Amino acid sequence: SQKIEQNSEALNIQEGKTATLTCNYTNYSPAYLQWYRQDPGRGPVFLLLIRENEKEKRKERLKVTFDTTLKQSLFHITASQPADSATYLCALAGTYKYIFGTGTRLKVLA
Amino acid sequence: EAGVAQSPRYKIIEKRQSVAFWCNPISGHATLYWYQQILGQGPKLLIQFQNNGVVDDSQLPKDRFSAERLKGVDSTLKIQPAKLEDSAVYLCASSLDRIFKDTQYFGPGTRLTVL
Numbered sequence: 412s413q414k415i416e417q418n419s420e421a422l423n424i425q426e427g428k429t430a431t432l433t434c435n436y437t438n439y440s441p442a443y444l445q446w447y448r449q450d451p452g453r454g455p456v457f458l459l460l461i462r463e464n465e466k467e468k469r470k471e472r473l474k475v476t477f478d479t480t481l482k483q484s485l486f487h488i489t490a491s492q493p494a495d496s497a498t499y500l501c502a503l504a505g506t507y508k509y510i511f512g513t514g515t516r517l518k519v520l521a
Numbered sequence: 522e523a524g525v526a527q528s529p530r531y532k533i534i535e536k537r538q539s540v541a542f543w544c545n546p547i548s549g550h551a552t553l554y555w556y557q558q559i560l561g562q563g564p565k566l567l568i569q570f571q572n573n574g575v576v577d578d579s580q581l582p583k584d585r586f587s588a589e590r591l592k593g594v595d596s597t598l599k600i601q602p603a604k605l606e607d608s609a610v611y612l613c614a615s616s617l618d619r620i621f622k623d624t625q626y627f628g629p630g631t632r633l634t635v636l
Contacts, residue, residue: 415563417563419561452629452630453629454612454614454627454629455612455625455627457624457625457626460624500563500564508577509554509566510566511563511565512563513561513562513563514563
């Protein structure tokens with residue numbers, strides 16, 4: 412069955428450093444991969460989308476890579492700030508179906 | 522632009538009781554989704570509507586869950602009867618269309634506790 416893995420352990424990093432979050436998947440060939448941010452008590456908020464034929468996408472301090480051979484996406488936040496502390500979810504999309512990962516909780520320490 | 526509205530925000534019920542959640546999507550959005558998010562997990566798609574038709578309800582426990590989207594706008598999700606394992610946050614999302622490049626906009630969710 413389809414499986415998405417994100418690091419379930421929280422990631423703590425120092426302010427100003429680059430945070431790198433991983434999303435691995437198996438038994439799936441997504442057409443798109445999306446990253447969302449979720450704060451406690453709120454719904455997810457869309458951040459970035461990358462297509463299967465794209466290697467990298469950037470938006471301000473965010474960068475996403477997508478390696479369909481490794482079946483992996485990396486999500487980077489450069490010059491991280493305490494305000495970036497949240498849970499980050501990856502979602503795979505294909506055949507009109509979305510599948511979300513469990514999310515990785517990021518804490519940026521001041 | 523107004524976001525996705527959901528109500529109630531919180532609900533506590535006893536097992537075997539019934540409960541209903543309401544969602545009002547962003548105006549003009551054809552696609553509406555209901556997700557279940559159990560604590561510590563990612564959202565799990567329960568049902569997806571395109572206008573007032575069901576696109577995917579493969580993960581909806583149809584023996585106890587039902588959903589409708591009358592007139593292709595508002596939607597309600599019902600659980601009858603509720604079980605302890607239904608305790609979760611129920612998220613509603615909408616998008617312009619079901620094309621995957623379309624962003625999903627999520628509501629704040631309804632936190633359900635079943636005692």
